[in-house]
Structure formats: C-alpha cells, structure tokens
Amino acid sequence: MTDIADAVRTRQLFKRFGQQVAVGGVDLVVPRGSFAGLVGPNGAGKTTTLSMVTGLLRPDGGDVLIDGLDVWRDPVPVKARIGVLPEGLRLFERLSGRELLSYNGQLRGIPRAEVEQRAEGLLKVMDLAESADKLVVDYSTGMRKKIGLAAALLHNPRVLFLDEPFEGVDPVSANTLVEVLRRYTASGSTVVFSSHVMELVERLCDWVSVMNRGQIVAQGPLDEVRAGRSLNEAFLGLVGAGADGSGNGEEGLSWLGATPA
Numbered sequence: 001m002t003d004i005a006d007a008v009r010t011r012q013l014f015k016r017f018g019q020q021v022a023v024g025g026v027d028l029v030v031p032r033g034s035f036a037g038l039v040g041p042n043g044a045g046k047t048t049t050l051s052m053v054t055g056l057l058r059p060d061g062g063d064v065l066i067d068g069l070d071v072w073r074d075p076v077p078v079k080a081r082i083g084v085l086p087e088g089l090r091l092f093e094r095l096s097g098r099e100l101l102s103y104n105g106q107l108r109g110i111p112r113a114e115v116e117q118r119a120e121g122l123l124k125v126m127d128l129a130e131s132a133d134k135l136v137v138d139y140s141t142g143m144r145k146k147i148g149l150a151a152a153l154l155h156n157p158r159v160l161f162l163d164e165p166f167e168g169v170d171p172v173s174a175n176t177l178v179e180v181l182r183r184y185t186a187s188g189s190t191v192v193f194s195s196h197v198m199e200l201v202e203r204l205c206d207w208v209s210v211m212n213r214g215q216i217v218a219q220g221p222l223d224e225v226r227a228g229r230s231l232n233e234a235f236l237g238l239v240g241a242g243a244d245g246s247g248n249g250e251e252g253l254s255w256l257g258a259t260p261a
C-alpha cells in the first residue's frame with residue numbers, strides 16, 4: 001500500500017551488474033519533511049540506490065515511489081518534484097555559474113525574470129556572487145558542489161537528493177550548505193543525502209538509513225538507530241567491523257612502518 005506521508009518509498013529495489021548484486025531488495029523509507037542520511041561503507045550500494053530512486057538508472061526489479069508517484073511509470077511529474085546533486089557532478093563547463101542557473105531554470109520552464117531573481121538569491125547565499133560570471137570549468141571542487149546545489153534547488157523541489165554533498169567542501173562552505181538545507185527542510189521539504197561522515201549525519205539528520213552489501217540493515221529516527229550510542233559506534237556494530245578496527249585483516253600489513261632489516 002502507498003503511504004503518501006512518505007517522501008520516498010522503495011519496494012524490493014534490485015540492481016545487478018553482471019554477477020554482482022549491487023542493490024539486493026531494498027525497502028528505503030523517508031518520511032516527508034525529514035533530513036535523512038543514507039550511510040554505508042564503500043560499495044554498500046548507496047549511489048546505485050540513489051540513481052534508481054532519482055530516475056537516472058533503471059532498476060532490474062522493484063518500485064520507487066516519490067510523494068506516492070512511481071518514478072519509472074510517471075517520470076515527468078516526479079522529475080518536477082525532485083532536485084538532484086549526483087555523485088561525480090557533470091556540469092556544463094563552458095557556462096558561467098549564472099548562465100548554468102539560467103539554463104537550468106529555462107529547462108524547467110520557469111519564467112526568465114523569476115529565474116534571474118532566484119539565481120541572484122542562490123548565488124549570494126552560496127557565496128558565489130563574485131564568481132557568478134566565471135566559467136564553471138574554473139570553479140574549485142567546493143564551488144562546483146555549491147553551484148550544483150543551487151541548480152538542484154532552483155525549481156524549489158519537494159524532495160532533494162544529494163550524493164556526498166560535503167565532499168571537498170571547506171568547513172565554512174559546508175556551514176553555508178547546512179544553513180541552506182536546514183532552511184529548506186524547515187519549510188516542510190525533504191532532504192536525502194548520502195555521506196560517510198557520521199558526525200555530520202548525526203548533527204544534521206533526524207532520520208537515518210544504514211546500508212551494507214546492498215541491503216538496508218537499519219532504518220528509522222536517528223535516536224532509534226543509534227540506540228544510546230554514537231552513530232559511529234552504532235554504524236560499526238551494524239556493518240560488522242569491530243569498533244577497535246579488529247577483524248579487518250590488518251595483520252597482513254605488519255611490514256608497514258616496520259624498521260627495515
């Protein structure tokens with residue numbers, strides 16, 4: 001049954017690459033208005049899941065519902081409702097930041113004057129106003145993330161998906177992004193982001209989904225998932241690594257740092 005209180009709900013989402021099952025029957029749930037974190041070790045299936053959820057990668061099985069609408073059967077209304085900052089962000093490098101926003105706004109059918117107004121506001125808040133006329137190819141990693149986020153927010157989506165939004169972003173810019181996202185969720189919109197940084201997820205999120213080896217291994221309100229521990233401890237317990245780093249095969253590295261004979 002569809003619960004339209006959920007911003008995102010997947011049912012038995014499945015994706016295989018050759019012999020490798022990347023996502024093996026995932027039921028991802030994100031309640032509306034959440035600031036949700038999707039965490040998991042490298043290769044857990046986070047990017048593959050987010051790509052299928054946002055209509056970028058066709059699932060081999062299962063469904064994805066956003067605001068109760070099926071992403072793969074009803075892509076047009078779904079894409080009007082979502083904003084995406086994908087991993088390995090590909091941008092139009094030969095446009096300036098301002099032109100990129102203007103182009104995105106026009107693709108979305110927003111009137112030009114409205115696009116200009118929104119773009120000005122976003123450039124200012126992202127601290128990109130001075131670089132607005134510089135080509136995107138000359139932007140730093142953090143600036144690219146910020147202009148990518150501005151482009152994803154321009155049409156005022158109901159649900160925003162961010163794959164590793166803070167990677168390569170300096171602490172000052174990260175704070176700016178956090179402020180923008182907090183303001184956005186406070187108005188009832190939903191953010192879903194993937195991250196490896198547990199402290200950040202713990203600080204920002206009220207909802208967490210933990211993935212490991214293509215499965216959801218825990219999901220719910222932050223306090224339920226961490227159950228009195230830090231999120232990092234809970235995470236290490238859930239994904240099966242000893243909190244002391246034991247059991248990771250490090251004994252095979254006994255040569256590392258040893259004094260040469």
Ligand SMILES: Nc1ncnc2c1ncn2[C@@H]1O[C@H](COP(=O)(O)OP(=O)(O)OP(=O)(O)O)[C@@H](O)[C@H]1O
Nearest residue numbers: 017020021022040041042043044045046047048049
């Ligand atoms: N295009 C692809 N072709 C083959 N295998 C893939 C492809 N994309 C992902 N995989 C495999 O699927 C699994 C899940 O990858 P995915 O990128 O979704 O993980 P992730 O949780 O996002 O990892 P990370 O935290 O390192 O970004 C990995 O084993 C990966 O090697």
